[in-house]
Amino acid sequence: MQFHHNGYVSADPRVQPAAGTGLDRLEQLPDEMDVLIVGAGPAGIITAAQLSAFPDVHTRIIDRRPGRLQIGQADGIQSRTVETFQAFGFAERITAEAYVITETAFWNPDPQDPGRIIRTDRTADDPTGVSEFPHLVVNQARVIDYFAEFAANSPARTAPDYGWELKELSVDQAGDYPVKAVLTGCGEDNAGIERVVRAKYAVGADGARSNVRRCIGAKLAGDKANHAWGVMDTLAVTDFPDVRTKCAIHSSAGSILLIPREGGQLFRLYVDLGEVPADDGGRIRQTPLEEIIRRAQAILKPYTLEVKDVAWHSVYEVGHRLADRFDDVPLEQAGTREPRVFIAGDACHTHSAKAGQGMNVSMQDGFNLAWKLGYVLSGRAPQSLLRTYSAERTVIARDLIDFDKQWSSMMAASPAELEGKEGVAEFYVRTAEFPAGFMTEYAPSELTAASAHQHLAAGFPIGKRFKSGQVMRLADANPRHLGHHHRADGRYRIYVFADEHPAGQSQKIADLSDWLLGSERSPIVRFTPAGADVDAVFDVKVVYQQDYAQMDINDAPKVFRPSVGKFGLTDYEKVYTTLGSPDIFDERQISRDGAIVIVRPDMYVANILPLDATDALASFFEPIMLQQHG
Amino acid sequence: MQFHHNGYVSADPRVQPAAGTGLDRLEQLPDEMDVLIVGAGPAGIITAAQLSAFPDVHTRIIDRRPGRLQIGQADGIQSRTVETFQAFGFAERITAEAYVITETAFWNPDPQDPGRIIRTDRTADDPTGVSEFPHLVVNQARVIDYFAEFAANSPARTAPDYGWELKELSVDQAGDYPVKAVLTGCGEDNAGIERVVRAKYAVGADGARSNVRRCIGAKLAGDKANHAWGVMDTLAVTDFPDVRTKCAIHSSAGSILLIPREGGQLFRLYVDLGEVPADDGGRIRQTPLEEIIRRAQAILKPYTLEVKDVAWHSVYEVGHRLADRFDDVPLEQAGTREPRVFIAGDACHTHSAKAGQGMNVSMQDGFNLAWKLGYVLSGRAPQSLLRTYSAERTVIARDLIDFDKQWSSMMAASPAELEGKEGVAEFYVRTAEFPAGFMTEYAPSELTAASAHQHLAAGFPIGKRFKSGQVMRLADANPRHLGHHHRADGRYRIYVFADEHPAGQSQKIADLSDWLLGSERSPIVRFTPAGADVDAVFDVKVVYQQDYAQMDINDAPKVFRPSVGKFGLTDYEKVYTTLGSPDIFDERQISRDGAIVIVRPDMYVANILPLDATDALASFFEPIMLQQHG
């Protein structure tokens, strides 16, 4: 955590100084704003949190709820999402209060006595060590709380405006604020009041029945039928021994997914209620709690389940549905005009709760979109950057739905149906990386280079998330996770892995530093706003191959020791060396001749280049950024 | 973190439900209270925080400051203290914002050119792995903030009453509130107002010039002269390469202790100003900042130091002083009457800042005292328990001062004076455990058994702090640090390390469980208040030697699976097994025949017993606790 560089701050360093629109933010929803986010669920709140790091962008986020979400909805947090929380500064805190999944147990009918269940398998949750972060279970409400805290503590001081429902939304392409939104008050003080507000851009993060989606005319395609689950957050006395372990339970009486919850007592049961016929007419949603409990008791036999309290229950009825586009540009006009309205999260895609994806993918949608909006609105990037949102995220959503269909049908299948096929446990292990959130791989585009130089750092696949590794921070001899310095501050990261020469003797590293600081073509020179710190847009770090004890920090070239802040103090947190073990060069298969690894603000690897490829480096950023001066 | 067991809570689980005196706590300082703490520095605030976990005890803490401490004073946090923070739930958060010391560098005059300094040594900060927690540097203000947050979130909802200065304090042994305190308002709203308040007990945590100490007539003994240091919290540009490393610097121009601070930029310099002559008359304290900077620049030659901003500076003038007793019972009356007033922290002992002890030892004073006050005031323990505070802590303070004298004279010695003797670096490494806070070892007393059964668990020395080790929590297959479950909740911990029999087949463990739950002599049966959970006073955990995957939680006897809370839910967090590696039995040299390890509420090992020593277990608690019923 870096602070005090503009002078001593006597307070929680997580509260950043207000700036820009955060200096005089109106309590009340104004008539005009840069971005209007509809919905303060996971997709909306992460969008607001990330945008709050852009002080010049005026963001408002409305929700028809009267206040914060209190209970219910999703609870599974993939380790990929915890990596994201790290960038927002709350990974440790939420982990400390969450349930940590380390294993999944599989229960099936006892072949000897099919009326009883027995444990047939037990698999590690992350057998391959795909992330250094754990897989968590914690209420969606707390996830939203933490993002809201981050937004409130960020320079723009963004906070939700509760009690406003979006009724209509339209775009006229003229004027400074082309998006027009009609809202109705539904809070305590504003009930029934109608407002028209205007924005430069709008984000529909308004859930599965998205009104924004309707207003922009996006089409939902997918299953005709829904699948229904009786969900209950339960406090109970039971002799089922795995009640604090994640379990997939198949019995002759039906199936249950059991998810232990935070706090040591609560657990969630998803009791399968089956496909919902098209003509059900909402009847399934009337399934009484008693019926869900009764089914759960039957499935768990011979174990007892004495339910003491149900904190929340619901019939979660959901189908596999996907919007044809995630913005307001009709497919036939794609590429001819820029989008003004976006949809994110459940507004774009819905699927079962089985693989624990909904909340996670929704947040990744928001994270992908928000920095792009921030760049365009603060004049860092051309408007065309915004096209990449729908292009990138529709593919991810489609993969997700395909995966979830397989997973759901596995989970729904009876033991007899699975006979002779791959078992649930095997499927689970084989595909573990997917539900953990690590299969996202953006195709080559102007944001993500083709893989010409992938071999220079094979362990950082271009288009996938930057997988952190441990290194030694030279200045204070602290072993650190390189990737954990990636904060959600909207900056690009440029990691320079040095060649074999020690610091002070590497001509390539010295030349690169000179070029980055001095060349007319350098992205730092071209795209950093006048008067801003040299690392305001590009955070450049170096990792040397030598032993830290043999290195003098003054031998690192200047781009890695920039003078920052109002006193021009040296930033000491950009110079690293390998640890003896693990050695990040070995772990991530980085060439001993060095490599440059470029990482997007949303943590995805954008490009890999040789140390001397300054032309390619310049060309890469040219189409996606705007010259700031000169 | 355990919560939700009395029903779902929709909020930050760190905020515990208010109870007892926390339900209707008065905003304004009342006329009567159970405990009056004078001073909200480290010693006072930890006392308040710990007492806040006793909902029936009405604690008030006053300070003459108008509000929270903002800046300055101590900053070194020993790893022992971070262990303590863990019990108060904020170790991770404060670590995330702190500077982590991993090494100390030693700089001395270059023998070739004594006008220049060179690095002569570099030592690891914790070469022996004495704790799993790091050694931190963070402002005292933030430490106080975190304890204040804990106190405010605890059942009693304790918060400081700022702007009250204690003028006089006296004790008359009669009446319910024998302590009388005269206060003068010095805040914004109460300036000049005089109040008399009465308390059952008072704690003087009012710093080196303690008024409480004066009022109870305790005598300070120690050096005649003080030693003075120019201290400055600095933002500067420098080419000194170790500016982000802790350094002891001796040059021909004097000596400096350099402490990097949190945030990546700030550092503290202690510039030695030497012994202060008895007739100095405060002149040393007039040393101007410019003079301190000038000296620092001379010492650091050939490196440059361009000071940009000084957040705080002070001439810290301190001697080695020790109060003859830490309570109001005159030495000649010791043992004949019970204390009513206590002093803690700098009020009892002062010493140099060199070994970074002041704040740390002060907090340990408060932690030692607070649970004892909580026990006596909530009727768990006889008043005589309070005698042990002065008895235990005066010894620790004396050791501290002895150590600090050695350390200070080493640091003050010129290179020539050290010629042929043990070097500073060697001394530093040899004695590292002391400043890290791990040498505290309480002598045998009614609280701390003699070491008759020490050999059953040699790695848990009786009288020293319980050194945590990793184990597997059976119910959720989560590897956990056993000791990290020790919260500052005022409970005794009883760790039962099982014999070689697997769960369900160990007769000794089954018998112990039966005895603990059923015997008239069992401390649980005798000392747990009627109607409270069975683990309200004694938190009993078991660690089996078997592989967790082979164990069924239902085989653990009932005392380790108690039914708790209003729904009688099972507590699943008391049953552990060894991890394959490390194996806690090997690491802590625990007998394969098992052992019982008793740990005090302030985390010190109180006793070690064989599994079947129920008589000894009963006898141990008899003198220190009060029967609750029957």
Ligand SMILES: Cc1cc2nc3c(=O)[nH]c(=O)nc-3n(C[C@H](O)[C@H](O)[C@H](O)COP(=O)(O)OP(=O)(O)OC[C@H]3O[C@@H](n4cnc5c(N)ncnc54)[C@H](O)[C@@H]3O)c2cc1C
């Ligand atoms: C009742 C319910 C139960 C669920 N149960 C589960 C579950 O058991 N397991 C699981 O994995 N997932 C579950 N989900 C899905 C999971 O919560 C979502 O995948 C996740 O919340 C997606 O986040 P989001 O931000 O896209 O949408 P949401 O979390 O749905 O957030 C949308 C927000 O928009 C607001 N909003 C909607 N329309 C308007 C409007 N017109 N004007 C203003 N505000 C509006 C809503 O109040 C809401 O706060 C459930 C969802 C719901 C709604």
Ligand SMILES: Cc1cc2nc3c(=O)[nH]c(=O)nc-3n(C[C@H](O)[C@H](O)[C@H](O)COP(=O)(O)OP(=O)(O)OC[C@H]3O[C@@H](n4cnc5c(N)ncnc54)[C@H](O)[C@@H]3O)c2cc1C
């Ligand atoms: C100015 C100063 C500078 C210091 N600098 C360093 C340093 O550089 N390095 C280092 O290691 N240590 C330093 N220390 C010492 C270190 O801060 C202490 O060891 C540590 O704070 C001890 O904690 P304590 O709670 O016992 O006392 P303190 O932190 O001194 O707290 C005492 C509290 O009591 C309050 N108080 C005092 N008298 C009254 C009264 N009559 N009525 C009401 N309230 C009262 C004070 O306002 C204060 O908040 C410094 C201390 C001071 C005062």
